[in-house]
Amino acid sequence: MIFTKHIKPYSILLLSVLLIGCSKSQKLEVKSNDIYLKILGTIQDGGIPHMGCNKKCCKNYFLNQNRRMGVSSIGITNLKYDTNYLIDATPDVNFQLESLIGSANPSEKLNGIFLTHAHMGHYAGLLNFGRESLNSVNIPLYLMPKFHDFILNNGPWNQLVTLKNINLFEINADKELILDDNLSITPVQVPHRDEYSETVGFVIKGKSKKALYIPDIDKWEKWNVSIVESIKNVDYAFLDGTFYDQKEINNRDMSEIPHPFVIESMKLFDDLEIKHKNKIYFIHLNHTNPLLNSNSKEYKYVVSNGYNVAKEGLELKL
Numbered sequence: 001m002i003f004t005k006h007i008k009p010y011s012i013l014l015l016s017v018l019l020i021g022c023s024k025s026q027k028l029e030v031k032s033n034d035i036y037l038k039i040l041g042t043i044q045d046g047g048i049p050h051m052g053c054n055k056k057c058c059k060n061y062f063l064n065q066n067r068r069m070g071v072s073s074i075g076i077t078n079l080k081y082d083t084n085y086l087i088d089a090t091p092d093v094n095f096q097l098e099s100l101i102g103s104a105n106p107s108e109k110l111n112g113i114f115l116t117h118a119h120m121g122h123y124a125g126l127l128n129f130g131r132e133s134l135n136s137v138n139i140p141l142y143l144m145p146k147f148h149d150f151i152l153n154n155g156p157w158n159q160l161v162t163l164k165n166i167n168l169f170e171i172n173a174d175k176e177l178i179l180d181d182n183l184s185i186t187p188v189q190v191p192h193r194d195e196y197s198e199t200v201g202f203v204i205k206g207k208s209k210k211a212l213y214i215p216d217i218d219k220w221e222k223w224n225v226s227i228v229e230s231i232k233n234v235d236y237a238f239l240d241g242t243f244y245d246q247k248e249i250n251n252r253d254m255s256e257i258p259h260p261f262v263i264e265s266m267k268l269f270d271d272l273e274i275k276h277k278n279k280i281y282f283i284h285l286n287h288t289n290p291l292l293n294s295n296s297k298e299y300k301y302v303v304s305n306g307y308n309v310a311k312e313g314l315e316l317k318l
């Protein structure tokens with residue numbers, strides 16, 4: 001077990017402000033010492049609108065100049081210490097940090113970033129922390145060993161290290177990292193296209209609840225861990241729901257971009273009691289995924305079977 005603390009001098013000041021009754025306004029009803037997570041985005045790496053898509057799913061976003069739908073990301077807040085953690089730095093990180101910490105200075109209010117893997121949607125947003133944009137100061141960045149070396153040895157990422165915008169820490173699979181009292185995070189390694197880094201999901205353990213976040217995995221069957229048993233051991237499971245079924249994409253070779261189809265996952269989870277199915281939130285949805293439309297028959301089918309589709313802005317206590 002690794003123990004780490006990032007107590008900065010102003011944390012004491014922030015804590016005292018917190019203790020005299022300052023609390024965030026938010027949808028979830030929280031007490032001053034609560035820990036909660038927030039869904040900051042739910043879409044596959046390419047986001048919505050997806051470059052090059054002229055189908056119904058994306059056309060209106062381009063036409064109306066609507067803001068993108070955020071790529072999959074989770075924020076964690078511990079109100080007791082006024083600490084905030086971000087899982088994945090997506091291309092939408094500017095909106096997502098605003099959603100997590102408001103207009104506060106991220107160098108002061110963001111106590112750590114955890115990255116699942118080196119694919120566009122999960123780490124490209126790191127560039128926003130560099131000199132050309134935020135120019136952050138020593139934000140802790142937690143990475144698996146191969147990912148750590150990749151960032152350290154390749155531009156433009158290593159400039160963030162040399163300019164001390166970020167401060168690298170190595171994490172290891174299945175090693176619990178204690179963040180604050182009653183808050184820890186454990187990386188779980190999963191099979192995926194690991195060109196530049198390992199791929200992990202995270203188990204986030206709060207005061208009374210545990211969440212599992214696996215936005216990308218090739219197929220559940222390729223994993224040496226039982227996803228069914230993992231679901232039983234947590235309170236929330238945010239799982240790869242990239243594609244609903246194989247009919248969804250007809251212009252790409254699906255064997256090059258394997259994901260568990262939602263219908264395959266539902267089949268695998270079929271014997272789970274309803275209380276376990278209720279914990280599951282499909283996330284990391286491709287722009288083509290019919291689950292993005294709550295009026296679709298696919299959405300209604302998934303929800304009527306006890307599952308959830310992750311929604312941006314959802315907050316849950318840990």
Ligand SMILES: [Zn+2]
Binds near residue numbers: 045
């Ligand atoms: Zn992804």
Ligand SMILES: [Zn+2]
Binds near residue numbers: 050288
């Ligand atoms: Zn589209």
